[in-house]
Amino acid sequence: MADRRVISNGWSNGVAVDLLVEDGVVVDEHIDPTSIDCPVVDVGGRMLLPALAEPHAHLDKALTAELAPNPTGDLRGAIDAWMEAEAAGRFEPVGMADRIRDELRRLLLSGTTAVRSHLNVGGGVGVDHLRVALDVADEFSGSMDIQLVAMITMPLTGPGSEQNVAALHEAVEAGVHLVGGCPHLEPDSAGAIAVLAAVAGEGRPIDLHIDETLDPSMLTIIDLIAAARERPDVNFTASHCVSLSAVHGDLLLRIADDLAACAIGVVALPQTNLFLQGRESTRLTPRGIAPVGTLRERGVMVAAGGDNVQDPFNLMGRSDPLEAAALMVMAAHESPTDALNLVSNGARAVMGLPECGPTVGAVADIVAVPARSAREAVADAGADRIVFRAGREVARSTVTRTTAVDD
Numbered sequence: 417m418a419d420r421r422v423i424s425n426g427w428s429n430g431v432a433v434d435l436l437v438e439d440g441v442v443v444d445e446h447i448d449p450t451s452i453d454c455p456v457v458d459v460g461g462r463m464l465l466p467a468l469a470e471p472h473a474h475l476d477k478a479l480t481a482e483l484a485p486n487p488t489g490d491l492r493g494a495i496d497a498w499m500e501a502e503a504a505g506r507f508e509p510v511g512m513a514d515r516i517r518d519e520l521r522r523l524l525l526s527g528t529t530a531v532r533s534h535l536n537v538g539g540g541v542g543v544d545h546l547r548v549a550l551d552v553a554d555e556f557s558g559s560m561d562i563q564l565v566a567m568i569t570m571p572l573t574g575p576g577s578e579q580n581v582a583a584l585h586e587a588v589e590a591g592v593h594l595v596g597g598c599p600h601l602e603p604d605s606a607g608a609i610a611v612l613a614a615v616a617g618e619g620r621p622i623d624l625h626i627d628e629t630l631d632p633s634m635l636t637i638i639d640l641i642a643a644a645r646e647r648p649d650v651n652f653t654a655s656h657c658v659s660l661s662a663v664h665g666d667l668l669l670r671i672a673d674d675l676a677a678c679a680i681g682v683v684a685l686p687q688t689n690l691f692l693q694g695r696e697s698t699r700l701t702p703r704g705i706a707p708v709g710t711l712r713e714r715g716v717m718v719a720a721g722g723d724n725v726q727d728p729f730n731l732m733g734r735s736d737p738l739e740a741a742a743l744m745v746m747a748a749h750e751s752p753t754d755a756l757n758l759v760s761n762g763a764r765a766v767m768g769l770p771e772c773g774p775t776v777g778a779v780a781d782i783v784a785v786p787a788r789s790a791r792e793a794v795a796d797a798g799a800d801r802i803v804f805r806a807g808r809e810v811a812r813s814t815v816t817r818t819t820a821v822d823d
């Protein structure tokens with residue numbers, strides 16, 4: 417017996433729709449809700465959008481701005497603040513679990529039904545943060561697809577690497593979904609990627625923090641492309657790609673074509689890049705956002721994520737992918753429609769998830785918002801949202817606003 421649900425009284429692509437969902441997939445866009453005996457949710461004329469996706473979070477760091485104050489505002493200050501708070505024992509498991517739960521709840525309320533999060537692994541913490549996140553992720557498994565990445569501490573090769581490589585193996589045994597790291601911080605970036613690919617084994621994707629610097633000569637993305645050619649069985653994602661924003665001309669186009677040929681997804685992260693990068697500039701401050709427009713034109717899978725939320729790496733953050741979408745419109749000159757795709761089905765494609773939305777054949781992960789266009793949905797980004805996962809309502813926010821001049 418199929419699980420049937422109806423999402424009624426919405427609209428999409430300019431027309432009114434009443435969706436029939438069977439076993440989590442939209443099978444009809446125009447059914448008569450009274451003709452079928454199954455649960456019906458009336459969305460009150462709201463616009464139906466594909467559910468949002470967060471392709472790059474840091475759940476272990478989320479909501480720690482006060483626990484780990486960043487005195488300088490730059491990346492060095494953020495790392496120092498984090499290490500100092502960690503050494504002082506401020507990230508005990510119960511508090512971290514509470515913050516991760518809070519952050520996932522905030523994301524779900526915003527309409528996010530797919531999350532990929534990096535977690536520090538190795539160094540002094542081993543797999544402690546990862547285990548906390550794996551446990552909390554279980555609690556949300558009915559409402560969200562959650563992918564956890566072991567972001568390994570450097571170095572992964574040479575002296576001092578043994579403990580980190582051991583932690584990487586431990587993370588894989590604990591059930592981490594992906595492995596990752598920061599090749600541009602490694603003494604041997606190609607060697608580090610090779611270690612990750614070897615430990616990942618078959619079927620486990622790799623998501624790397626790539627070239628989080630404005631130095632255009634730092635292009636470990638070329639090492640990543642070489643590794644992807646050697647291991648076509650592994651799915652790679654390149655997150656950040658800040659230095660790529662400083663590359664132009666033939667070199668940029670060549671890299672873009674190679675990324676497309678290797679099916680490497682690129683995740684732009686406007687919030688943290690705008691916050692951390694370019695602090696040394698006194699004029700014409702660079703933005704440091706991956707050039708998604710050019711990449712898309714060359715056939716690269718592109719997405720945008722929120723990265724850090726109210727932690728020492730980014731003091732701001734609303735846990736709402738529409739915030740990243742709005743920044744991609746303003747700071748990266750994406751159209752509102754393209755920006756919305758970067759934080760919904762574009763992000764899902766990079767995450768290896770099937771397309772969702774209010775169309776026949778798509779997974780019925782949907783967010784209903786009181787907007788008249790995609791542009792207005794991104795611009796207003798109001799809290800009023802109804803969130804569906806596989807056709808089932810999983811979150812709802814209602815908002816009442818009045819003024820003295822209202823009747």
Ligand SMILES: [Zn+2]
Nearest residue numbers: 474534625723
């Ligand atoms: Zn990150």
